Amino acid sequence: MTVLLDPSDVTARLTPAIAIEGVRDALRAAARGELAAPARTVVGVGDGALVFTIGAAPYGYGFRVYDRFGSTSVDDQLVALWSRDGRLTAVAHGPELGRRRTGAIGAIAIDALRPPGPLTVGIVGAGQQAWHQIWALRALRQIHEVRIFRRNAAARAEWLERFRRLVDHVAEAETAEDAAVEVDVVILATPSTQPVVDPSAVPKDALVSSLGPKDIGASELPALLVDRARMIVTDAPAQLGPSSVATDRALTPLWSLIEDPPRRREGSVFLSAGLGGTEVAVLARALDARAG
Amino acid sequence: MTVLLDPSDVTARLTPAIAIEGVRDALRAAARGELAAPARTVVGVGDGALVFTIGAAPYGYGFRVYDRFGSTSVDDQLVALWSRDGRLTAVAHGPELGRRRTGAIGAIAIDALRPPGPLTVGIVGAGQQAWHQIWALRALRQIHEVRIFRRNAAARAEWLERFRRLVDHVAEAETAEDAAVEVDVVILATPSTQPVVDPSAVPKDALVSSLGPKDIGASELPALLVDRARMIVTDAPAQLGPSSVATDRALTPLWSLIEDPPRRREGSVFLSAGLGGTEVAVLARALDARAG
Numbered sequence: 001m002t003v004l005l006d007p008s009d010v011t012a013r014l015t016p017a018i019a020i021e022g023v024r025d026a027l028r029a030a031a032r033g034e035l036a037a038p039a040r041t042v043v044g045v046g047d048g049a050l051v052f053t054i055g056a057a058p059y060g061y062g063f064r065v066y067d068r069f070g071s072t073s074v075d076d077q078l079v080a081l082w083s084r085d086g087r088l089t090a091v092a093h094g095p096e097l098g099r100r101r102t103g104a105i106g107a108i109a110i111d112a113l114r115p116p117g118p119l120t121v122g123i124v125g126a127g128q129q130a131w132h133q134i135w136a137l138r139a140l141r142q143i144h145e146v147r148i149f150r151r152n153a154a155a156r157a158e159w160l161e162r163f164r165r166l167v168d169h170v171a172e173a174e175t176a177e178d179a180a181v182e183v184d185v186v187i188l189a190t191p192s193t194q195p196v197v198d199p200s201a202v203p204k205d206a207l208v209s210s211l212g213p214k215d216i217g218a219s220e221l222p223a224l225l226v227d228r229a230r231m232i233v234t235d236a237p238a239q240l241g242p243s244s245v246a247t248d249r250a251l252t253p254l255w256s257l258i259e260d261p262p263r264r265r266e267g268s269v270f271l272s273a274g275l276g277g278t279e280v281a282v283l284a285r286a287l288d289a290r291a292g
Numbered sequence: 293m294t295v296l297l298d299p300s301d302v303t304a305r306l307t308p309a310i311a312i313e314g315v316r317d318a319l320r321a322a323a324r325g326e327l328a329a330p331a332r333t334v335v336g337v338g339d340g341a342l343v344f345t346i347g348a349a350p351y352g353y354g355f356r357v358y359d360r361f362g363s364t365s366v367d368d369q370l371v372a373l374w375s376r377d378g379r380l381t382a383v384a385h386g387p388e389l390g391r392r393r394t395g396a397i398g399a400i401a402i403d404a405l406r407p408p409g410p411l412t413v414g415i416v417g418a419g420q421q422a423w424h425q426i427w428a429l430r431a432l433r434q435i436h437e438v439r440i441f442r443r444n445a446a447a448r449a450e451w452l453e454r455f456r457r458l459v460d461h462v463a464e465a466e467t468a469e470d471a472a473v474e475v476d477v478v479i480l481a482t483p484s485t486q487p488v489v490d491p492s493a494v495p496k497d498a499l500v501s502s503l504g505p506k507d508i509g510a511s512e513l514p515a516l517l518v519d520r521a522r523m524i525v526t527d528a529p530a531q532l533g534p535s536s537v538a539t540d541r542a543l544t545p546l547w548s549l550i551e552d553p554p555r556r557r558e559g560s561v562f563l564s565a566g567l568g569g570t571e572v573a574v575l576a577r578a579l580d581a582r583a584g
Contacts, residue, residue: 002385004296036338045348046328050355052344056337061361063342065372069353072378080357080372086364093294093380 002087003287007076007094013286014096016139019104022282026275027108027235029057030255037276039238047071055277060084064098064279081283092283101282102272103132105235105254106209109270110185111140112257113207113233118142122183122206124176124197125190125220126150126159129211133187134166145169149179177201188212188220195222204228205266214271215243221269229269233257239273246271294379295579299368299386305578306388308431311396314574318567319400319527321349322547329568331530334360347569352376356390356571373575384575393574394564395424397527397546398501401562402477403432404549405499405525410434414475414498416468416489417482417512418442418451421503425479426458437461441471469493480504480512487514496520497558506563507535513561521561525549531565538563 005013029035034057041052048069055061062081075095083089110119110133119141123130126148134146146167150156156172163170173179176197180186183203189211190196199222202208208229212220223245226232232246235254240246246269254275257265297305321327326349333344340361347353354373367387375381402411402425411433415422418440426438438459442448448464455462465471468489472478475495481503482488491514494500500521504512515537518524524538527546532538538561546567549557 002296002298004294004383006294038335038337041333041335041344043330043333043344043346045330045346045353048348050346050353052333052335054335054337054342056340056361061337061342061359063357065355067353067374067378069348069378071376072374074378076374076378076380078372078380078383080370082359082364082368084363086359086361086366086368088368088370088385091296091370091383 003090005090005092005286007096010092010094010096010286013289014100014282016104016136018285018289019100019136019282020107020139022285023101023104023108023278024258025059025285026055026057026278026281027255027258029059030253030275031259034058035277037236037238040274040276053274053276053279055280057277057281058084059281059284060089062280066098079279079283081280090283090287092286097279097282099128099132100136101278102129102274103136104282105275105278106133106211106272107136107140108258109209109233109235109254109272110137110207112254113265113268113270114184115266118144119184120145120182121185121187122179123148123187123189124179125188125212126156126163127189130187130189131159131162134163138166143167145171147171147173147179147183149173149176185209190220192220193218196220197222199224207268207270209270209272211272214240214245216245216247219245221245226269229267231265231268232271233268234271234273236273236275240271295382297382297384297578299388302384302386302388302578305581306392306574308396308428310577310581311392311428311574312399312431314577315393315396315400315570316550317351317577318347318349318570318573319547319550321351322545322567323551326350327569329528329530332566332568345566345568345571347572349569349573350376351573351576352381354572358390371571371575373572382575382579384578389571389574391420391424392428393571394421394566395428396574397567397570398425398503398564399428399432400550401501401525401527401546401564402429402499404546405557405560405562406476407558410436411476412437412474413477413479414471415440415479415481416471417480417504418448418455419481422479422481423451423454426455430458435459437463439463439465439471439475441465441468477501482512484512485510488512489514491516499558499560499562501562501564503564506532506537508537508539511537513537518561521559523557523560524563525560526563526565528565528567532563
């Protein structure tokens with residue numbers, strides 16, 4: 001029988017720990033060379049497009065799809081999972097699986113790239129995406145403080161309240177630089193195609209995790225932070241084209257770090273790109289999970 | 293609420309009449325210039341591929357997807373339908389929706405390309421695909437006789453029985469040419485990349501409907517039948533690439549014929565190519581239908 005998970009089922013089942021386990025399943029498969037995850041497929045349809053991220057691994061195959069039609073008012077994404085013998089095991093829909101998956105990827109990256117211990121996190125672009133990073137990170141690390149900046153003051157105040165439901169100490173920053181001072185991790189989560197923070201404000205040992213645009217000359221990430229980074233890490237090398245900010249640097253796949261012996265990784269940059277097959281793996285884990 | 297139609301729901305709801313109405317919805321939208329249906333998208337994934345046929349029309353948007361993994365033993369295709377405002381309305385799975393959709397396309401083509409009246413149909417390659425052509429055609433035309441050929445005699449005998457559940461008069465042909473003699477319609481439904489029938493055995497006024505491979509030099513369809521055809525008609529012009537057998541001929545879209553005043557159309561060739569958006573339209577009709 002095929003299981004249909006409605007948005008409320010997804011929300012009830014996908015705890016941070018379950019989302020993280022799902023993403024780890026995909027990363028472990030990738031580390032063993034057992035994950036096929038091509039770059040996302042964008043199919044133009046009339047005045048919009050459908051975007052598919054596909055993955056196939058020992059735990060199954062499938063995809064996530066979302067639309068880029070200007071006309072849709074609802075974000076009702078679909079994730080479909082087949083068993084290796086071809087049975088449609090499950091279908092989930094709504095916006096939450098993708099968001100929580102991306103949060104889990106970011107949390108795993110932060111955990112892999114920062115020495116053990118509690119973290120202070122600065123956020124530039126406090127919104128849905130950044131919120132889900134913290135949502136997942138709580139399951140892996142104690143969070144000492146989150147300092148948030150968003151250009152729009154009204155939206156910033158609103159998100160300040162939402163972050164306070166996740167973490168005890170949330171501070172409002174008046175500038176992007178204020179959000180970055182003396183933190184362990186800087187999360188950039190804006191749609192900006194221009195640098196959003198003065199790199200001199202970012203501590204040299206901080207991890208910089210970028211969720212926004214990543215093309216050279218059209219990125220939220222200041223070039224200096226890429227240049228001075230110890231390592232450039234990504235979850236989805238196939239997703240970063242020849243015009244990416246990391247094009248001149250060796251890319252370290254996140255999956256190569258998750259079970260490594262620890263080494264110095266401070267001062268790295270993480271480029272969150274959306275590894276195909278992670279959504280499917282998270283759905284597989286959600287199926288096993290009891291509604292929380 | 294999103295509706296999930298399991299294979300048994302699809303089978304119960306999708307009568308020939310419902311499948312035909314769904315395909316007609318898509319063709320009418322195409323005739324008005326309101327159907328966006330790009331050529332199918334094949335995404336390589338590891339040692340196989342996923343194949344998407346996508347369509348967007350006023351009744352909604354969505355796609356069908358099936359796999360080309362050698363490892364799968366089940367054909368558990370997925371069809372997903374969103375409303376124009378972005379809500380996932382329904383998901384159907386299993387092999388039947390696609391088959392019945394293709395049957396309905398063929399039946400509409402036969403009905404559009406043959407003068408009114410009962411039909412005698414010859415089949416070369418009697419199997420699942422050809423069977424669904426007759427399954428749907430019964431809803432539009434009286435069928436006087438079906439004459440079936442399949443190279444493998446054991447499989448032919450098995451399909452003979454199955455066709456007898458659809459039509460009173462089913463005859464077994466010993467050769468492809470025997471199946472084609474004096475019929476109104478010849479259905480070619482083989483996987484062959486070589487011509488499967490001697491064209492001199494095919495009546496000049498018969499409609500030839502081809503479901504198999506369509507590339508020049510790699511088609512089940514004899515070149516002479518294309519050369520002498522009054523019209524070359526297809527449901528999905530976008531699907532027929534530059535190497536198609538019809539490349540030197542003007543292609544008539546099926547959607548331009550369905551509400552036309554009648555004109556002489558005997559002796560045409562129909563190339564069944566799988567118009568994107570038809571599966572989605574058939575699913576929309578199945579939702580409205582009560583389980584029969």
